[in-house]
Structure formats: C-alpha cells, structure tokens
Amino acid sequence: MPLFRRISKCGFKNRNRIIWTTVNVEDLNAFEANTVITPQLLIECGMVKKFNDGIKVLGDGELKVGLTVKANKFTQSAIEKIEAAGGKAEVI
Numbered sequence: 890m891p892l893f894r895r896i897s898k899c900g901f902k903n904r905n906r907i908i909w910t911t912v913n914v915e916d917l918n919a920f921e922a923n924t925v926i927t928p929q930l931l932i933e934c935g936m937v938k939k940f941n942d943g944i945k946v947l948g949d950g951e952l953k954v955g956l957t958v959k960a961n962k963f964t965q966s967a968i969e970k971i972e973a974a975g976g977k978a979e980v981i
Contacts, residue, residue: 909943909944912945913946913949914952914971927959928940928944948965952970952971952976954974957977957979963980
C-alpha cells in the first residue's frame, strides 16, 4: 500500500498551544478604585469562567478608575490605559 494512503489524514494538533483567558480593560470599571485585581478575584466575581493557561488583559475600552491589575500578560495599549487612569499593571 502506498505511503500517502497509510498516513492518517487527521489535521495537526499543537500540544504546546497556550490558551489565554482574556479580559478587556473596560470590564475592569466594575471594581472600586484602588482595588488589587488578581486572577482569583476575577474568578470569584464571575468575570472569568475558566482559568486556562493564564489571564491576558486587552486594551479594548477606557478605564475610569485607578486599579492595580495583576495578570500573566498585558497588551501595550492595556498597560498605557491602566497607567493613564492612575493604576499599575503587574506581571505575575
């Protein structure tokens, strides 16, 4: 039997793929000023349903309160918006 018929025809599955749970900056307006936001707090309040490989904060929307946000990854625009509102972005 030829080799091309013996090889499986299933697609490639990357086993090392990282799946980020994303949170927009605009969603963080629900918290009070000077709150320290951690992944555990996001899970407790129901903003994040499933904690995959980590939390990534995206820069979609505007932030109106100063917060300290601790997450695994940030986009550059998210860092700028958090610091412009008077907060800090900390990588865990």
